[in-house]
Amino acid sequence: MAHDNKLQFELPANVKKWSMILMGVGILATVLGWFADKTDHHTYWWGNLLINGFFFFAIALGALFFYALQYAAEVAWSAMVKRIFEAMFAYIPYGLGVIVFVLLVGQFHGHHLYHWMDSAVYDPTSPEYDELIANKRPYLSAWFFWLRVLVYAAVFIIFARKFRQWSIQEDTVGGTEIHYRFYRRSAVFLVFFAVFSSTLSWDWLMSIDTHWFSTMYGWYIFSGMWVTTMIFATLTVIWLKGKGYLAQVNDSHVHDMGKWVFAVSMLWSYLWFCQYMLIWYSNIPEEVTYFQTRYEHYMYGMWGVFAVNFAVPFYVLMARDAKRNFKYLTRVGVIIFLGHFADLYMAVIPGTVHGHLEWGFGEGHHTTFVGWFEIGMFLGFLGLFVFVVSRALTKANLLPIKHPFFQESENHSI
Amino acid sequence: MANKVFHVMYDDDQKLLDSARALVAQGIRVKDVFSPFPIHGLDPVIGVKRTRLAIASFMYATTGTLLSIIGTWYFMVSDWDWNIGGKPNFSWIENAPAFVPVMFEFSVFCGAHGMAITYLLRNGTLPGMPASNPDPRTTDDKFVMEIVTDQNAGFSVSDLEEKIRATDVYELSIKEY
Numbered sequence: 001m002a003h004d005n006k007l008q009f010e011l012p013a014n015v016k017k018w019s020m021i022l023m024g025v026g027i028l029a030t031v032l033g034w035f036a037d038k039t040d041h042h043t044y045w046w047g048n049l050l051i052n053g054f055f056f057f058a059i060a061l062g063a064l065f066f067y068a069l070q071y072a073a074e075v076a077w078s079a080m081v082k083r084i085f086e087a088m089f090a091y092i093p094y095g096l097g098v099i100v101f102v103l104l105v106g107q108f109h110g111h112h113l114y115h116w117m118d119s120a121v122y123d124p125t126s127p128e129y130d131e132l133i134a135n136k137r138p139y140l141s142a143w144f145f146w147l148r149v150l151v152y153a154a155v156f157i158i159f160a161r162k163f164r165q166w167s168i169q170e171d172t173v174g175g176t177e178i179h180y181r182f183y184r185r186s187a188v189f190l191v192f193f194a195v196f197s198s199t200l201s202w203d204w205l206m207s208i209d210t211h212w213f214s215t216m217y218g219w220y221i222f223s224g225m226w227v228t229t230m231i232f233a234t235l236t237v238i239w240l241k242g243k244g245y246l247a248q249v250n251d252s253h254v255h256d257m258g259k260w261v262f263a264v265s266m267l268w269s270y271l272w273f274c275q276y277m278l279i280w281y282s283n284i285p286e287e288v289t290y291f292q293t294r295y296e297h298y299m300y301g302m303w304g305v306f307a308v309n310f311a312v313p314f315y316v317l318m319a320r321d322a323k324r325n326f327k328y329l330t331r332v333g334v335i336i337f338l339g340h341f342a343d344l345y346m347a348v349i350p351g352t353v354h355g356h357l358e359w360g361f362g363e364g365h366h367t368t369f370v371g372w373f374e375i376g377m378f379l380g381f382l383g384l385f386v387f388v389v390s391r392a393l394t395k396a397n398l399l400p401i402k403h404p405f406f407q408e409s410e411n412h413s414i
Numbered sequence: 415m416a417n418k419v420f421h422v423m424y425d426d427d428q429k430l431l432d433s434a435r436a437l438v439a440q441g442i443r444v445k446d447v448f449s450p451f452p453i454h455g456l457d458p459v460i461g462v463k464r465t466r467l468a469i470a471s472f473m474y475a476t477t478g479t480l481l482s483i484i485g486t487w488y489f490m491v492s493d494w495d496w497n498i499g500g501k502p503n504f505s506w507i508e509n510a511p512a513f514v515p516v517m518f519e520f521s522v523f524c525g526a527h528g529m530a531i532t533y534l535l536r537n538g539t540l541p542g543m544p545a546s547n548p549d550p551r552t553t554d555d556k557f558v559m560e561i562v563t564d565q566n567a568g569f570s571v572s573d574l575e576e577k578i579r580a581t582d583v584y585e586l587s588i589k590e591y
Contacts, residue, residue, distance in 0.1 A: 277511045283499065318472070413455065 006245050007397040011390055019387035026380005033373035039353055046111040047352040048374055050102045051344050052381040054204060055228070057095025058221075059385070062229030063088035064160055065193050071179075071186035077256055079409035080249050083398050084233050084240075086167060089160045090392035091385055096153050099204060103149065107142065113352050116140045116210045132211050132286075140207070148203060152196050159189045167400060174402035197222045208351040212290045216275040221347070223268040228340045230260040231333045236389070238326050245398055251324045252414045258323030262313055265336065269310035272343075276306075293350045302346055309339040341378065416590045418571055420561040421548045422578050423585040427453045430557045433581035434459050440577060443565040448552040471529040478524025479517055486513040548587075556584065562591075 030049075037045040063085040070078045106114050115121070120128035122137055138144070162185070170178045198218025206217045214220075234257040240246050241254075279287045294302045312335050322328045400406060424430040431453055434444055444460040447453070456462075487506045490496050490513070495503040502508040534540045552558050561578065563571060571588075578586060 273511075273514065277514065280511055281499065281501075320468070 006247070007399055007401070009240070009245060009390075009393045009398050011394050012243070015386065015390050019383040019390070022379045022383025023387070024380075025376050026378075026383060029373050029376020030380060033377065036373065041111045043111060043113065043352050044349070046102060046105070046113050047349050048377050049098065050113060050204070051341075051348050052377055053095060053098030053102055054348075055341055055344050056091060056381050056385045057099055058225035059228050059232050060089045060091035060095050061156060061197075062225040063233065064092065064156065064163070065190070065197070065226065066229055066233075067163060068159070068186035068189045068193070071182045072190055074183065076405040076408040077253060077412040079400060079403045079405040080246070080253055080412070081233065081237055081257070082167070082400055082403070083393070083396060084236050085229075086164050086396070087389045087392035088229065088232065088236075090164070091388045092156050092160050094384065094388055096156070100149065100153070103204070107146075114207055114210075116207060117142075130210075136210075145203065148199065152200055155189075155192050155196065159185070159192075168396050170400065170402050171397055172402075176404050179404045197225070205347055208348060209290050209293075211286065214275055214279070214287070214290070216271055216278075220268070220271040220275055223264060223271050224340050224343055227261065227264040227268050228337060230257065230264055231337045231340075233257060234261055234329055235333050235337075238330055240398070241326075248399065248410050250412065252412045253409075254326070254329070255320070255324045255414060256412075258317060258329050261329070261333065261336075262317040262323065265309065265313035265317075268340075269306070269314075272306055272310075290351075294346065298346060298350050301342070305339060305343045305346055309336050309343060312336055312339070345374075418563045419589050419591050420559075420574065420578060421587045421589070422559040422561065422581075422583055423549065423551070423587075424557045424559070424582065425555070425584040427451075427557055429582045429584075430559060431456055431459065433583075434559060436581055437561075437577065441568065442561065442574065442577065444559055445562050445565055446560045448547040448549070448558040448560070450553055450555065450557075453557075467529060467533060470532050471525045474528030474532075475521040475525030477528075478521040481524070482513070482517045482520035485520075486516055 030045075033048070034042060034045050039045075067082065067085040067089065069075075070082065102111075102113070105111055106117050109117070112118070116133050116136070118128065120126040121130040121133045123129055124134070133140070163182070166178050166182060201218045201221035202213075205221060206213065234254070237246065237249060237254060237257060241249060276291065279291055291302075313332055316328060316332050317323055322332075403409075422433070424433065427449060430447065430449070434447070434456065437444060438459055438461075447456060447460060457464075483506075490509070491504065491506050497503045498512075501512060506513070538546060547553070547558070548560065549556065549558055561574065563569075563574065566574060569577070575586075575588065
């Protein structure tokens with residue numbers, strides 16, 4: 001090959017050091033936060049654990065989805081960056097572990113994030129009886145809920161492992177047999193994903209506001225997941241290029257990744273706004289509860305998140321040159337990466353703590369943004385995610401050298 | 415000496431692209447290319463500047479957004495305040511979510527129509543305008559490269575012709591204009 005290939009990624013010592021430091025900060029903030037949190041059953045603490053667990057799991061799951069999408073749609077240009085996505089979906093088991101931990105503790109009533117996990121709401125003789133939740137019992141019953149969790153976990157982990165295994169195998173075997181196997185299995189995965197991406201966001205996030213439901217919610221969470229995946233992948237590519245890797249990844253590849261960040265940001269904005277606008281306009285009592293809570297206590301947070309996540313990518317990344325400019329991409333990427341974390345915060349916290357946002361840890365219904373606790377926990381999970389992803393990057397060639405589309409991807413020019 | 419125009423016809427877009435590269439490398443300026451479809455990678459070779467159509471389209475769309483804001487404000491709030499479903503009808507900003515679909519559609523409408531009309535005007539291809547391509551076959555399966563002598567003052571006509579004939583030409587016509 002004409003280029004000088006640095007195929008093997010060496011984990012830089014400072015990445016290892018810093019991800020360890022971040023994890024340490026995270027553990028410290030998490031432990032101290034537990035004692036500082038005065039909300040009932042540490043609801044706020046558990047809510048933050050769920051946000052972080054889901055946010056980084058969603059990046060990994062979005063990577064698996066995007067990876068399968070590339071094969072199912074026979075995309076050639078992305079062959080050059082496919083190892084990045086493989087490294088990202090290596091985090092799936094870890095992310096699932098955090099979520100399952102939160103769900104398990106909830107199931108045994110260690111916290112009350114999920115109101116419907118309390119069996120009293122299904123008992124007509126109980127004063128806690130809630131007819132609206134009782135009507136959803138077939139779907140929310142413990143055995144069916146846990147069956148779904150198991151099926152999600154099994155499907156995601158099996159596909160992720162198999163995809164990775166075949167991809168590494170292809171590096172030595174070559175040929176097209178593995179490629180066509182990928183093509184067929186990716187289509188199967190996308191069928192599973194189409195259903196599970198919606199149902200898992202109902203199960204784990206929408207069910208926090210048990211009385212409320214929105215048919216757009218699954219898509220809204222899915223688009224947020226996808227855009228954070230594309231941001232993280234783009235930032236990783238830019239970072240690796242800065243370190244002298246991925247020499248064959250040219251401006252056109254980065255341009256295409258910038259297009260995905262731009263396009264999926266618009267998809268997210270569209271879904272966010274449609275969900276809001278239809279509920280606001282029709283003004284039906286059982287639908288408006290979700291936005292009522294946010295309007296009363298989180299008005300600026302809610303609109304701020306929407307404004308940033310829509311306007312920043314829209315105006316900055318619209319121009320062709322901006323999508324080819326690493327500096328612009330990095331800055332916009334970091335802003336909306338945090339923006340989408342805040343979006344998930346807005347989706348989870350108002351429904352769990354019902355209180356309003358104020359500075360410092362409060363009692364009971366006065367809930368709070370503390371600063372060091374949320375940021376510390378986020379940094380801890382970020383450290384873990386970066387550590388897992390960068391370690392997975394070292395375990396295989398950075399470029400899929402025998403991918404059938406390798407040549408085409410190398411000549412990618414737009 | 416009268417100016418001469420070379421219409422160099424190729425029967426394949428790749429042949430035209432390779433020939434254009436070869437001619438440009440020798441310092442010859444290609445004035446234009448007529449092709450039934452866009453040829454990937456040709457623009458930078460013959461020195462076509464990037465289109466500013468996208469910027470124009472953005473301006474048209476922004477105009478559309480502003481017009482729709484003025485429109486919804488005038489029709490729904492100022493001229494006669496409509497009360498629809500108990501929504502706040504004395505204020506545009508509090509009612510803004512309801513107007514977003516209108517703003518969106520009208521921006522797209524203005525952006526798309528403005529862009530299409532600009533494109534047709536700029537290229538002189540509005541319905542009824544005379545065709546400017548030198549040979550009707552360029553709308554079918556042939557590709558024509560146009561080279562004029564007054565852009566290539568450094569070459570004599572015979573010199574140009576010789577260099578052009580050295581490429582994989584399908585048909586060559588030289589006219590005065």
